[in-house]
Structure formats: structure tokens, C-alpha cells
Amino acid sequence: MDPKSLFSNFLDGAIASRIESQQRPPPSVIVIGAGISGIAAARSLYDASYKVTVLESRDRLGGRIHTDYSFGSPVDMGASWLHGVCNENPLAPLIRRLGLTLYRTSGDNSVLYDHDLESYMLFNIDGNQVPQQMVIEVGDTFKKILDETEKVRDEHPEDISVSQAISIVLDRHPHLRQQGLAHQVLQWFICRMEAWFAADADMISLKTWDQEHVLTGGHGLMVQGYDPVIKALAKDVDIRLNHRVTKISSGYNKVMVTVEDGRNFIADAAIITVPLGVLKANIIEFEPKLPDWKVSAISDLGVGNENKVALRFDKVFWPNVELLGVVAPTSYACGYFLNLHKATGHPVLVYMAAGRFAYDLEKLSDEAAANFVMLHLKKMFPDASEPVQYLVSHWGTDPNSLGCYSYDLVGKPHDVYDKLRAPLGNLFFGGEAVSLENQGSVHGAYSAGVMAAENCQRFISEQQGHMESVPLSSVSHSILESTIPIQISRM
Structure with a gap:
């Protein structure tokens, strides 16, 4: 050719x-x-x-992700933090371009995950404030307990729960056990850990609970x-x-x-x-x-659950701290309020519940859930006013989600x-x-x-x-x- x-x-x-x-x-x-x-x-x-x-x-x-505007200001009833406020975060360029602001709630390696022990007040179930020195000391003990669970993990070829590991550590090291009010504070720290995974400690894998790659830069609340x-x-x-x-x-x-x-x-x-x-x-x-x-x-894989009860008030009656906590004899009964007024200037408190308690909260009517939360606030602040509005999430029973986000089950x-x-x-x-x-x-x-x-x-x-x-x-x-x-x- x-x-x-x-x-x-x-x-x-x-x-x-x-x-x-x-x-x-x-x-x-x-x-x-x-x-x-x-x-x-x-x-x-x-x-x-x-x-x-x-x-x-x-x-x-x-x-x-659900930003509600019915309060007249944005309130995230789902995801609300940027975990890793750094340029390596793939969302950082878009957040910069949109000119969105963040409110930093913690730096790296905080014992409270997305909060530092810098701006807070804890109360017992009777509404009495917990001494901050006790909170700091129990926080240090909690870190030591978690460090000891690494040894337990190395000794157990089979996976066990974080809760089981903590029990083993406390049996081996009785001096790490806490009594009275200090025990309740320890349960509150465990409650905050459970909130990170949206699951109870007896469901979380010891083998992988701390293996997540958390970006640097700490944690920032999306103000808008x-x-x-x-x-x-x-x-x-x-x-x-x-x-x-x-x-x-x-x-x-x-x-x-x-x-x-x-x-x-x-x-x-x-x-x-x-x-x-x-x-x-x-x-x-x-x-x-x-x-x-x-x-x-x-x-x-497990699916955790975390729910929010957002309360809008006509005036601020609480102190200018980032979080308010309620300590109790069990992590299930502990409580946590995020103070949005500190970050956004709007008179809004957001109560968060995770794990089994989050599912139990969904069994209540929205009004009953708001009333339950107000009982805590009125013990802490007897002059607390009634909320003007409230919002309640239902991530666990919502047919479009059936849970909040995933976590590693024991034996994964x-x-x-x-x-x-x-x-x-x-x-x-x-x-x-x-x-x-x-x-x-x-x-x-x-x-x-x-x-x-x-x-x-x-x-x-x-x-x-x-x-x-x-x-x-x-x-x-x-x-x-x-x-x-x-x-x-x-x-």
C-alpha cells in the first residue's frame, strides 16, 4: 500500500x-x-x-449538615466543627474563599478532644460548682488512665472495648480510682470521650480508638x-x-x-x-x-448517635465561658452545654447528648426534651429564664440518616x-x-x-x-x- x-x-x-x-x-x-x-x-x-x-x-x-436559621441566627443542628484548622484540611481553601470565620475551641491533643480546659464551668447534679483545680487534676488522671490502656491493648491480641480496658487499668492501679465528686468528674471526661465517637465506651474498639489521623490546628466552630x-x-x-x-x-x-x-x-x-x-x-x-x-x-462498622437541644433565650443569664458541664455518678447521666453566645454573640445554648442517652432523648417529645435540659440549667442558675425557642435533633430515628456518624466496633x-x-x-x-x-x-x-x-x-x-x-x-x-x-x- x-x-x-x-x-x-x-x-x-x-x-x-x-x-x-x-x-x-x-x-x-x-x-x-x-x-x-x-x-x-x-x-x-x-x-x-x-x-x-x-x-x-x-x-x-x-x-x-443542617444549619437552622429559625432563631434568627445560624445554628448547626448537625456537624458544626472543622476538625483540623490548618491549610492541609481539604475544606480550608473553600472556607477561606467564602470568608467564613471560625471560633477555635481547642488546640491539638486536648483531653476534651474539641475543647481545652480553658473556658468552662462544671456543676454537680444539685447545681453546685465543681472546683476547677479538681477538674484539672482529674483530667490529668484521665490522661494517665488512657495511657495505661495502651499497655492493656498490647497484652490482648483480641480486641476489647475501651470500657473494659479502663476497668482493667483501675483494677491494676487503685490509686487512679476516684472517689466522690472526683469520680463524677472522671465520668464526665469519659462522657466527653463518648461524645467524640457518638457511642458508649463499652462499644468502642480499644484497638483502634486512638488511631484516627486528626489534622493539626485544633478544632474550630463554624461561626456562620x-x-x-x-x-x-x-x-x-x-x-x-x-x-x-x-x-x-x-x-x-x-x-x-x-x-x-x-x-x-x-x-x-x-x-x-x-x-x-x-x-x-x-x-x-x-x-x-x-x-x-x-x-x-x-x-x-458501628453507627453512633449524637443529638442536640438548642435553646434561644431573650437574655444571657449564664457566665461567659465556652462550655457548661454537669457531672454525675455515671457517664450516661453527665451533661454538656455549648455556649454559642461566646462564639457568635447570640443568646443560644446547645445541649448535646451522645450514645445510648441520645437515643433515649429521642423517645421524648421535643417539649419534654427541652424541659429536661432546663431542669439542669435551673439547678445551675436558679434565675434562668425560659427559652424563647428550642430545636431538637433526631438523628438516630430520622429515616434519612438512622444515626450520626460511624465508629469502630470492637473486633472490627x-x-x-x-x-x-x-x-x-x-x-x-x-x-x-x-x-x-x-x-x-x-x-x-x-x-x-x-x-x-x-x-x-x-x-x-x-x-x-x-x-x-x-x-x-x-x-x-x-x-x-x-x-x-x-x-x-x-x-
Whole structure:
């Protein structure tokens, strides 16, 4: 064959391939769930010119991020902290660009996790203030107890709970036991630890409880709430609210997603970012059924629960400290109030309950829950006024979440996160639960969504072979050059 003819045929073929590529519709992806993980995935694909449709069961965006404005000021009833106030946090560039401010509640390695022992008051159940020197001394003892649990972990090849380990430590070292009021303060520290995991200490894995990679920079409360972040990520993305997914059918080339009213949505791939609690409840039918290893991974992680009772008052009657605590003989009966007035200037207190107590709180009516919280406040401050408004969360029984965020159960297999995030053909998995190092955090959920989008794009590019791959760029990448510092304060 004439070399010129061969070159001409090759050129014609290349042109034809390019024309076919231009005529082919853009790849399509359905994202299930409009929490920050789903919206981050959708944002990444949308910016890479994919056809993206987000299906969300709620009537709002954000998932377990929910900034309520009914008080006349933003109150986060779900996630409210940025864990790791540093440039390495993947959300930092977006927070800088939006000009959002944070209120730092702790530095690194605080015994209270997201608070320092700097601005607080603790009371017993009768409303008497606990001496601060006692709180500091018991805090030091709590650190020693946790340090000793590392030795217990090394001695036990099988996993046990943090609660069991603490009992072993106290049996070995009676001098670390606390009596009377000091014992109640120790229970309060345990209560704060349980709040970090949203689970009781007898459910938390000793093997992995302290293995999380916590970013540096301490912890910052989002003063304007997380809602501006959600709205910025969701801008221009096709998001369908009130679209509850009931079935996901996947084949080699396409995915069909069925919603509650029977309508079907078809795409090249799907990214599933629904909460782990929803996956555990088998609310969504998969066709074909999920393989046993995926079902086991879903089962082998725990889902914690933490609820908030937010109270707005017409005047401030409490001291200008960041937190108010109630100590008690058991961690279950201990209490914690976040003083939003200190951080935002608005007369709002937020009571938080985690673990079993969070579920028990949901058994009450909202009014009864608010009254219960007010009983604590009136013992601490007899002149306390009644709240003008109150809000109560129900994350554990909300069918759209069925829990707050994930944690490591006792005996968790070492590869559970790998299996949970592993794709199934053209199905990809996001959400905070698949974030190996930062589960339970907003930035962990965000990163998991971006990663799922990257894996999805790689899969589609390979499937369509000759199609040129458009590199994904998350919001953080597009504004990393920003020189605006994160605005953070501590009054």
C-alpha cells in the first residue's frame, strides 16, 4: 500500500474518532445523597463536564449538615466543627474563599478532644460548682488512665472495648480510682470521650480508638454554620430533592436508579453516599444483591448517635465561658452545654447528648426534651429564664440518616474500610464512613466524595476507551492559590 494512502487512512480514522467523540453525549453519573460527600462528588464531576444528577430523599441539602436559621441566627443542628484548622484540611481553601470565620475551641491533643480546659464551668447534679483545680487534676488522671490502656491493648491480641480496658487499668492501679465528686468528674471526661465517637465506651474498639489521623490546628466552630459551604459546592448542580431512592440496578454499561414514586433514572455509573445507617437498614434494594463481603463491611462498622437541644433565650443569664458541664455518678447521666453566645454573640445554648442517652432523648417529645435540659440549667442558675425557642435533633430515628456518624466496633476487621469503599462495577461508594483516617468528620466525608468521583471518572474513561479523560478538579484545587488566611478567633 502507498505510504501516503496509509497515512491518509490513519488521519481519516483519527478525525472520524474525534468527530464521534464530540457527538457522543457527555458521560452521565447519578449521585445518591446530597450531603457534603455527595455534593463534593457531584461538584467534581460537574466541573469536568459530566452530566450529573443528584437524588436526595430530604427536602433540603446537606444531609447530616443542617444549619437552622429559625432563631434568627445560624445554628448547626448537625456537624458544626472543622476538625483540623490548618491549610492541609481539604475544606480550608473553600472556607477561606467564602470568608467564613471560625471560633477555635481547642488546640491539638486536648483531653476534651474539641475543647481545652480553658473556658468552662462544671456543676454537680444539685447545681453546685465543681472546683476547677479538681477538674484539672482529674483530667490529668484521665490522661494517665488512657495511657495505661495502651499497655492493656498490647497484652490482648483480641480486641476489647475501651470500657473494659479502663476497668482493667483501675483494677491494676487503685490509686487512679476516684472517689466522690472526683469520680463524677472522671465520668464526665469519659462522657466527653463518648461524645467524640457518638457511642458508649463499652462499644468502642480499644484497638483502634486512638488511631484516627486528626489534622493539626485544633478544632474550630463554624461561626456562620456549614450551610454556606454546602450552597457553594451545590451551585448549578442538578439536585433533585424529595427523591427517595428505593432500588439500584446495575449492569456492565448502565445503572438504573428507582425512586419512591416509581420513576427511573439511568446513567453510566452511580456514586452512593447515603449514611451507613441507611445501608445497614437495607432500605435500598440492590439488583444484583450486594456481595457478602460488602454486606459484612457494612455490618462490621458501628453507627453512633449524637443529638442536640438548642435553646434561644431573650437574655444571657449564664457566665461567659465556652462550655457548661454537669457531672454525675455515671457517664450516661453527665451533661454538656455549648455556649454559642461566646462564639457568635447570640443568646443560644446547645445541649448535646451522645450514645445510648441520645437515643433515649429521642423517645421524648421535643417539649419534654427541652424541659429536661432546663431542669439542669435551673439547678445551675436558679434565675434562668425560659427559652424563647428550642430545636431538637433526631438523628438516630430520622429515616434519612438512622444515626450520626460511624465508629469502630470492637473486633472490627482490619480491611473493613477498604471493602466498604471498594466499587462494584459501575457503583462507587462515598460518605464519611468510607474515610479510613477521618471518618465522622466533615472534611473526611468531603474527601471521600472527591475520591469516589475520581474513581468513577477513571472507570468510565476506561470503559469508553478512546474518549479523552478530562481531569477532575475539586473546589479546593481551583482556589488553592488563595492567600486569604482562615479567619479564626478565640475571645
